[in-house]
Amino acid sequence: MTLQPTGRILPTADGVDLVLTRLIRGTVDDVWASITESERTARWFGRWEGDAALGSTVRVQLGFEEGTPWSDARIETCDPPQHLAITTLDESGSWHLEITLSAQEEKTTLTFVQHLKNADGAGDIGPGWEYYLDNLIASREGTALPKFDDYYPSMQDHYLDQAGRLPESSTRA
Numbered sequence: 001m002t003l004q005p006t007g008r009i010l011p012t013a014d015g016v017d018l019v020l021t022r023l024i025r026g027t028v029d030d031v032w033a034s035i036t037e038s039e040r041t042a043r044w045f046g047r048w049e050g051d052a053a054l055g056s057t058v059r060v061q062l063g064f065e066e067g068t069p070w071s072d073a074r075i076e077t078c079d080p081p082q083h084l085a086i087t088t089l090d091e092s093g094s095w096h097l098e099i100t101l102s103a104q105e106e107k108t109t110l111t112f113v114q115h116l117k118n119a120d121g122a123g124d125i126g127p128g129w130e131y132y133l134d135n136l137i138a139s140r141e142g143t144a145l146p147k148f149d150d151y152y153p154s155m156q157d158h159y160l161d162q163a164g165r166l167p168e169s170s171t172r173a
Contacts, residue, residue: 003134003150005158007126009119011166018114018126018159022133026140028101031108032081034140035099043139045132054078060088064135064148110136119163126159127152 007020024031034040038047042063050058057074071090077098078084085098096115101108112129116122131151138145 003130003146003155005126005130005155007130007159009122009126009159009162009166012115015115015117016119016122016163016166018116018122018129020112020126020129020133022110022112022137023104024108024110024137024140025106026108027106028081028103028108031101031110031140034136035084035110036080040139044135044145048073052078064132119166122163123156123160124152127155130155 006022007018010017010019026034034044036052038049041048041060044064046061046063046065046068048058048060050056052058052075054075054077057072059070060073061068061070069090071088073086073088076085076087076096081101083098083100085096088095088097098113098115100111100113102111103109110133112133114125114129116125128148128151131146131148134146134151
């Protein structure tokens with residue numbers, strides 16, 4: 001089976017946004033629980049520990065990465081059950097991530113955004129988020145989790161092509 005990448009790279013005033021959307025069966029409240037409760041995030045991304053208050057930093061163990069490393073995640077915005085924004089920090093640097101949920105009858109639209117300074121690395125980052133969001137859906141539906149090898153490197157060109165079409169100011173720091 002060949003998976004089709006869905007993400008877009010959009011220029012912004014400060015760089016670019018990597019944007020992915022998924023339509024998920026379930027209510028906004030239930031999907032919110034899947035992205036905010038440690039027991040449930042462990043099923044598709046990784047568990048976390050700490051005080052999950054606005055402005056606080058929690059520790060996240062990346063359960064599907066080699067060596068299951070830990071990173072810090074500062075909670076920048078938390079408007080249950082619609083919007084969560086965090087900044088992660090580890091030895092690779094910081095990532096600014098947002099998830100917005102909206103109801104669509106008995107389904108929920110999840111919009112994921114990673115704010116980037118430029119499109120460097122999008123060919124590696126985009127397939128990773130495709131994989132994790134599909135992990136989220138599989139974990140909710142009780143189906144087998146996908147294999148990362150089905151996403152990378154096969155989806156890499158989708159993101160590299162988009163990065164190549166961006167204005168030059170969006171592709172450099």
